[in-house]
Amino acid sequence: MNNRTRFLNTLRFLPVDHPPLTAGGEWATTRRRWESEGLPRGADLNDYFSLEPLPIRPVAVDTLLCPPFKERIIEGTGEFVVKINARGVKERNFKHGNSMPEHLEYPIKGPADLAWLRERLNPDVPDRVSTAWLDDARRMQDAGTVVFCNAGMYFGFLNEHMGTQALLYAYFDCPDFIHAVNDLLCSCCERAFETVLPHFRLDSVGLHEDMGYKNGPLISPSMFREFMMPYYRRALRLPDAHGIDIRWMDSDGDIRQLIPLWLECGVNCFAPMEAAAGMDVVAIRKQYGRQALMIGGFDKRILAAGKPEIKRELERLRPVIEEGGYVPGGRPFHSARRAVGELQVFRGGAEGDVWDEVKRGEEDARMGGHGEEEEY
Numbered sequence: 001m002n003n004r005t006r007f008l009n010t011l012r013f014l015p016v017d018h019p020p021l022t023a024g025g026e027w028a029t030t031r032r033r034w035e036s037e038g039l040p041r042g043a044d045l046n047d048y049f050s051l052e053p054l055p056i057r058p059v060a061v062d063t064l065l066c067p068p069f070k071e072r073i074i075e076g077t078g079e080f081v082v083k084i085n086a087r088g089v090k091e092r093n094f095k096h097g098n099s100m101p102e103h104l105e106y107p108i109k110g111p112a113d114l115a116w117l118r119e120r121l122n123p124d125v126p127d128r129v130s131t132a133w134l135d136d137a138r139r140m141q142d143a144g145t146v147v148f149c150n151a152g153m154y155f156g157f158l159n160e161h162m163g164t165q166a167l168l169y170a171y172f173d174c175p176d177f178i179h180a181v182n183d184l185l186c187s188c189c190e191r192a193f194e195t196v197l198p199h200f201r202l203d204s205v206g207l208h209e210d211m212g213y214k215n216g217p218l219i220s221p222s223m224f225r226e227f228m229m230p231y232y233r234r235a236l237r238l239p240d241a242h243g244i245d246i247r248w249m250d251s252d253g254d255i256r257q258l259i260p261l262w263l264e265c266g267v268n269c270f271a272p273m274e275a276a277a278g279m280d281v282v283a284i285r286k287q288y289g290r291q292a293l294m295i296g297g298f299d300k301r302i303l304a305a306g307k308p309e310i311k312r313e314l315e316r317l318r319p320v321i322e323e324g325g326y327v328p329g330g331r332p333f334h335s336a337r338r339a340v341g342e343l344q345v346f347r348g349g350a351e352g353d354v355w356d357e358v359k360r361g362e363e364d365a366r367m368g369g370h371g372e373e374e375e376y
Contacts, residue, residue: 003054004144008203011246011269011293013324020327022046022054029096055145058206059137060130061192063150063185064157065120067127069107087161108162110170111177121184123191137200148206149196151235151247152189154182154228155219156209164218171223178227186231193238204246205239207232207267212253214277224261232265240266246293253277259284263291272296272329285320294320295327 001009006020023045026034035041039048046053069088073081082092088107108117130136141147153160158167158181170178196202211218219227236247248269249262254277259270273279273296281297297320302313320326 002144003052004141004146004203007054007146007327008246010324010327013290019321020054021049021051023049023051024329053144055140055143057140057145057147059147059149059192059196059200059202060133061149061195062128063152063188063192066122066125067120089161103163106161106163106166108158109166111174111180114177114180117181117184121181121188123188128188128191129195133196134199137196141203146203147200148204148248149192149202150189151193151205151207151239152182152185152231153208154185154231155211156251157181157185159210159218168218171219171227175227182227182231186234189235190238193235197238197242197244201242202239202244204248204269205236205244207247207249209249209251210253212251212255212258212274212277214254216254216256217258218253221257221261224258229261229265232262232267236266248293248295254279256284259288259292263288269293269295275299276301281320281326282316285323285326290325293325296329297326298328 001017003020003022006016006018008014009016010020026045031039045051065087068086069084071084071086073083074090075082076095079095080092081095082090082104084090085101089103090105091101091103093101107113137147155167158170158178162170217224239247246269247267248271249267250271251258252272252274254274255270256279262268262270268291270284270292271294273281273284273294275297276299279297281294284292284294297317299313302309314321314328317326317328321328
């Protein structure tokens with residue numbers, strides 16, 4: 001059983017030999033810190049932690065701007081680079097990569113942009129579909145990749161291309177514009193499913209909104225019903241007909257008010273279940289039972305503590321991990337190693353062996369001249 005099968009079986013409450021564990025990716029600055037704390041330079045994280053990779057990739061049928069904007073650098077200083085990114089957003093980035101970019105200007109201002117949006121969100125543009133999409137999708141799936149297709153971004157697209165403040169004003173100033181853009185996006189997703197589903201069995205449907213912040217959603221439930229729900233229902237008709245049963249929503253923040261609305265639309269899997277925003281996977285499971293599948297939910301702040309705190313956090317999550325329908329995930333390096341160690345115990349590893357390896361790694365870091373170890 002590979003990690004793709006473990007991942008899909010876990011989300012379907014089916015048997016697995018052990019929960020799917022993978023190292024995921026890391027920021028360059030995280031990598032540099034971890035290497036200063038003992039990670040061998042250039043080491044593959046999955047190999048180092050004795051885990052298996054879990055690649056998750058979209059099928060090669062484009063559902064967003066086609067063509068995308070051409071990236072170009074406008075100016076560079078000793079500390080910053082200002083560029084136009086592939087979404088057409090002018091952004092300023094730290095050269096050292098320690099933070100998210102600062103967005104300086106967005107390509108979409110309002111209804112006057114509908115003309116060029118209709119061109120770039122035309123579902124019939126031939127370049128949307130890679131000539132090798134089917135062979136590539138089969139090859140990825142055979143190699144253990146979870147393959148999905150986008151079903152829309154009915155808040156997230158305008159949020160990323162217009163900016164949050166301008167978008168929130170637009171809901172009141174030009175609501176027909178919001179509907180027009182979402183209709184175009186939905187048409188692109190419908191055409192993608194019409195292309196893919198007769199020939200290829202997707203593992204899941206993917207959606208991305210990032211429409212929550214620490215204290216709740218960025219728009220009200222009534223606005224969700226008006227501006228988003230019709231498009232989710234349209235986009236998910238074909239996946240419904242083909243039995244694609246995992247519909248994965250990626251949205252940060254506190255999404256508790258949105259979960260019942262997404263479930264009503266047919267969206268049933270939620271990530272990253274951000275603990276710092278009050279998302280408690282144990283409480284969500286009690287409230288919605290097996291209707292709500294979840295990914296994430298580990299309180300990453302615990303990683304700054306130590307082994308006892310990490311162990312308590314995973315014991316808190318144990319009932320949901322063991323029931324299924326939930327894939328935990330969330331980093332100082334030694335604390336990340338401790339968290340992986342505890343999860344390996346969950347999947348049947350020997351605690352003594354796991355922690356002996358952690359201690360050896362910490363000793364190697366001290367002996368290797370990496371400086372005094374922080375207390376976690």
